[in-house]
Amino acid sequence: MEINKIKLIKIIDETAIQSRVKEIATELSNKFDNKKPIFIGVLNGSFIFISDLVRNLSINCEVDFIKVSSYKGQNTTGTVKLLKDISADITNRHVVIVEDIIDSGLTIEFLVKRLKGASPQSISIVTLLLKPDIAKLSLPIDIIGFEIAPDFVVGYGLDYDQDFRHLPAVYRLEK
Ligand code: IMP
Ligand code: MG
DSSP states (O other): OEETTEEEEEEEOHHHHHHHHHHHHHHHHHHTTTSOOEEEEEETTTHHHHHHHHHTOSSOOEEEEEEEEEEOOTTSOOEEEEEEOOOSOOTTOEEEEEEEEESSSHHHHHHHHHHHTTOOSEEEEEEEEEOTTTOOOSSOOSEEEEEOOSSOEEBTTBOBTTBSTTOSSEEEEOO
């Protein structure tokens, strides 16, 4: 497929994503039955994943969002900036962080550290995609949708310069 002269190669099709999302929703429904977890989507990338995920839950839940930006300089490990905080009080709550992708792991580590400061009862991490060859993680990821190669990917919420979020499948950019 080619959009705006950029060639996109499909790596995970819509059917595979939807069936994995259903599996993840079942796992979370079992884990948090009667616990009314609060799902926190990381904007903007996770907006499609979290909406499909919660629609497949068989339990009650709350939904909130947080927005961060990560900046990676050439010789730095990078910094993460908070752009929009959650609105809910998560004290003593079961929190499920919903990410689109974990690349270096910097963003998720920042988020866990920050949310822990509000004393939730538990924090679980769910990510649709993980690049295991790049991620340097010092914390466990509870649920991973798909492990992928260290290529730049778009679609299903993920963007390249704000383009391609609307695509229902996941594509890698052809170099
Ligand atoms: P990390 O902090 O390096 O783990 O990167 C986290 C954020 O960078 C993700 O939440 C995405 O917003 C963005 N990101 C990382 N890899 C990709 C990619 O391949 N495509 C689109 N966005 C990405
Ligand atoms: Mg993200």
